[in-house]
């Protein structure tokens with residue numbers, strides 16, 4: 001049984017490029033309902049905590065710098081089979097490998113500057129939503 005909630009972030013590259021509206025529209029067009037939406041910033045310590053699973057990877061410092069370099073838009077999304085369907089909609093981590101029509105194919109510049117985040121499991125969707133939104137359980 002899969003959940004109906006996922007979490008996304010529009011990353012600083014896509015925000016800076018002015019693609020927030022186009023990306024949100026693509027998300028809505030693909031059947032996701034926006035349950036919560038927030039423009040905010042990650043401090044370095046926030047980005048380190050969010051990506052703690054990658055702390056031993058060679059790109060960790062660069063990723064933290066990037067993710068704390070400008071505004072991000074965080075959102076909780078609802079749809080049947082949300083996590084898997086949203087990963088499909090955003091496409092592969094490296095936009096060079098992403099399928100045509102995916103958000104990363106359309107809006108990402110590189111494996112690091114890849115426009116959007118999407119949770120990779122129901123459990124992480126809940127953890128990540130709670131990272132940005134208080135009292136998520138309320139609605």
Ligand code: GDP
Pocket residue numbers: 059062063092093111112113114116117118120
């Ligand atoms: P995702 O689940 O598709 O976002 O990919 P991961 O969880 O593996 O990686 C988290 C984020 O780290 C990615 O979205 C990229 O922004 C960045 N990233 C992943 N792999 C690399 C890499 O090989 N080099 C660099 N510079 N950044 C990477």
